[in-house]
Amino acid sequence: MAVTGWLESLRAAEKTALLQDGRRKVHYLFPDGKEMAEEYDEKTSELLVRKWRVKSALGALGQWQIEVGEPAPHGAGSLGPELIKESNANPIFMRKDTKMSFQWRIRNLPYPQDVYSVCADQKERCVVVRTTNKKYYKKFSIPDLDRYQLPLDDSLLSSAHANCTLIISYQKPKEVLLAEAELQKELKKVKTAHSSDGDCKTQ
Numbered sequence: 120m121a122v123t124g125w126l127e128s129l130r131a132a133e134k135t136a137l138l139q140d141g142r143r144k145v146h147y148l149f150p151d152g153k154e155m156a157e158e159y160d161e162k163t164s165e166l167l168v169r170k171w172r173v174k175s176a177l178g179a180l181g182q183w184q185i186e187v188g189e190p191a192p193h194g195a196g197s198l199g200p201e202l203i204k205e206s207n208a209n210p211i212f213m214r215k216d217t218k219m220s221f222q223w224r225i226r227n228l229p230y231p232q233d234v235y236s237v238c239a240d241q242k243e244r245c246v247v248v249r250t251t252n253k254k255y256y257k258k259f260s261i262p263d264l265d266r267y268q269l270p271l272d273d274s275l276l277s278s279a280h281a282n283c284t285l286i287i288s289y290q291k292p293k294e295v296l297l298a299e300a301e302l303q304k305e306l307k308k309v310k311t312a313h314s315s316d317g318d319c320k321t322q
Contacts, residue, residue, distance in 0.1 A: 125266045126298055136311040164303055166216050187214045220288040232280040239273040
């Protein structure tokens with residue numbers, strides 16, 4: 120079963136863990152050289168951050184790509200503080216899951232709720248967001264469903280709008296909830312260092 124396949128790859132990965140600032144930080148190194156880093160709330164075990172890094176063809180480490188959590192802030196880069204930055208008024212897309220749902224927030228969308236259309240595109244395996252006033256359009260995938268090889272179900276999708284933010288939720292299928300519970304059991308077996316201990320300890 121595909122769900123078991125992903126779980127097995129997580130079990131097989133070399134894992135290190137660190138407890139810092141109320142967060143349990145777990146680093147995975149897969150046999151193919153890919154890296155995944157996750158951060159969980161220490162008390163609730165809720166996923167706060169997930170990011171990936173892969174090596175280039177020449178073996179150099181690439182930039183971390185955020186899958187879950189706040190997008191990296193736009194710093195002042197090498198051109199100095201006068202660098203042209205993205206407008207704060209532009210829509211900001213981020214994923215912030217809950218225990219029971221995958222959830223995305225798109226900030227700076229001031230239009231009323233009835234303007235938005237959120238639906239699943241089965242063919243492309245992605246969620247499509249569009250507005251009737253043609254002011255916003257976005258497509259995004261749900262990597263978790265791809266990893267577990269689960270179908271995209273329109274009935275699990277919902278949206279709400281408040282404070283200029285569109286909130287899109289996709290209820291986690293029972294297979295995902297069971298797999299996440301299994302993973303938490305697995306992570307409890309990983310020896311965890313505390314930030315005062317220095318480097319993480321390896322499984």
